[in-house]
Amino acid sequence: MLIAPPLYLLLDLAVVGRLGGHQLAALGVATLVLSVISTQLTFLSYGTTARSARRFGAGDRTGAVAEGVQASWIAVAVGMVLVAVMYPLAPIVMRVLVGTGSAEAGQVVDDAAGWLRIAMFGVPVILLSMAGNGWMRGVQDTRRPVLYVIAGLSVAAVLVVGLTHGVGPFPHLGLPGSAVANLIGQGITGVLFAVRVVREARRSGVQSLAPDRTVIRAQLVMARDLVLRSLSFQVCFLSAAAVAARFGVSAVAAHQVVLQLWEFMSLFLDSLAIAAQAMVGAALGGGAVGVAVAVARRVTVVSVVAAGLMAGVFALGAELIPRLFTSDQEILDAIAVPWWFFVAMLPIAGIVFALDGVLLGSGDAAFLRTATLVAALCGFLPLIWLSLAFDWGLAGIWTGLMVFMLLRLTAVAWRIRSGRWRRTGVDS
Template identity: 70%
Template sequence: MLKLAASALVVLVAPPLYLMLDLAVVGRLGAHELASLAVSTLVLGVISTQLTFLSYGTTARSARAFGAGDRERAVDEGVQATWIALGVGALIVGVAWLVAPWVTGVLVPDDVVASDAARWLRIAVFGVPLILVSMAGNGWMRGVQDTRRPVVYVVAGLSVGAVLCVGLVHGLFGLPRLGLEGSAVANLVGESITGALFAWRLVREASGRLAPVGGVIRAQLTMGRDLILRSLSFQVCFVSAAAVAARFGVAQVAAHQVVLQLWEFTALLLDSLAIAAQQLVGAALGAKLFDDARKTSTHVTKVSAAVSVAVAAGLALGAGLLPRIFTSDQGVLDAITTPWWFFVAMLPIAGVVFALDGVLLGSGDAAFLRTATLAGALGAFLPMIWLSLVFDWGLAGIWSGLLLFMITRLGAVVWRVRSGAWVR
């Protein structure tokens, strides 16, 4: 389990680390360029986030086939997911290229920043089909429990992209100085290398079985629909939370964003364990080893809970010191105290929720997860966010909403796993 989780964690963490480098490199050009990069990567990130079903959904379906001893069918799930990736990716390229100036103009009022962001986006968006191919590749390779190649492919592509980013933005290593556009070119090349490596491996594994199969594609898209709705509910909630926090003042929104970034980083750690749960539970169910699947769900949940408790303890002990890593502003430090303790209290709950999410995804129970997440978002998180604005509850109200959201999800997934319906 830890081997699978470690592989997933590297793949999950590598893109944010690359983005941090990209921001640091472009930031030396000036504030306008940095703002343009922030806007354009936000748009590209939102697009990619909504299509993670190509990874998570494919893992679940591929793992069950692999567990049943049918590696060919497991790889074929990757073939069909790759067809979806190429089709959807081509559509996104066409639409995004046309609407990029309008989208960036809506997001930022500064005409120069919006124009530069649109130029960046119009270059980088051509890498979207291969970004989606990489997602599909991660999905089927996780399904067949190939832990090494995804790490190699992702690190190889992003390493080349990182060197090109430094070189093309500032004209180093004998490369032309392209400024902000150099960042877009580096992003495009790096993502394309990773996607091409995943595609090359798929072609070798599939051994000529590369034709699209309508029935499998429809089944994957059905699962994808549920996962997209689930992902959209997260996006709406967190965007709403940021918008409301901004209305409480500069210190409050800064404090909210600092703790939220820590939450997102911790989520990557817990998500890697959830992905391991997907792989192991899917394989066990595919092999009809139902008791093994149940034992795996229990074991993964215990490990994830233990990890989250350990992280929460570290954050609690470092409450007086850790926030100072991010800011020296006393107003922000005072405001951080409230969301910080909500975050600490929420982590043990999150450890169980993430693990059981992985278990249910491994069983293909995406429709239930969609419904449970929407119920928590619409019934708990969003109402608390907007009530916080109406009654001036501040960050305490916003983070109470997130805590209620996690508690709602906890009750739903625990009930589902205890019911045994996921095994069937």
């Protein structure tokens, strides 16, 4: 299910790429900012899964569903605040990221800000979907979330083609049509999750649907660690986009296309680890340490094999796959630089994301926070800005991402071997 949104975004890039190079660059930067905004709240998904799974494993289904109710309240409240803050700031953010050194860059700024201002209204339902995914995975309900996401994205996929290019009965909106399609699709998915949490809460005997300060406070403790971890990712990726933009529109468009493929593969591998997260949480909640260790071992093997196979696919498709997104030869030439970094990092990612899932399932968020911050500050971020200072181009930026992944690999492998993540019982 996690790969459905990035698959849709790849379709979005391919559709918008036919409008022109600066529209593709604008979409790439705007979707990056939207991703940064929404993924800062990943604790609504990952943290809620860990907490719900432990309660479910301990036989407390009512408590597990109650975690979802409270996470949904956080999603709606924070989402509304983000819309109010980011709507007026969208043009300023885009000018900082892209710069205004040329007429073409100015057009990218205007288009990206316009797209973001429309799509921002979907943030509350994006966060609501994260919360829904979290508690439903925690109670081992994995089928419905897939259907909900597919329902919303299927509508969005039809609309993005129709509204962007004016196909059939749809008006020709150009790039804003992509944002409208995104907003409608996210809205459908979010409403489905909201209806489900209300129905399940009533069926499971949850005492009240009102906000519960005790539960919300406990969720926000884990949120602190996961938000800091996520923030370190996003500062790096925003910095990378800003530096890539200084190398030209073709460079930033190429960077964002390959980065979106990286995001797709990250979530593909996360989808393998997400089951482990729920199972590890449930096993530790019930005191079954041996089961948790076995799950960690199996998911790592499967993830590495899957990542290796996909690396082979992208290596063989190095000439063909980029042409699905653009026919602009300058962008295609620029894509060739980060492409092989992307391919080489996939087997590393197979291990890192699998073990991330295990540690998230165990509630070991504080360690992941520290490890990610160190990897970002000591590896990725310095190389991004050195690339600008010494004109290393996209090669320097993607070397930074490679170092970042290697440092994370070292950290999570050590943590798993140490055994310190094997804490049993239900978190307060």
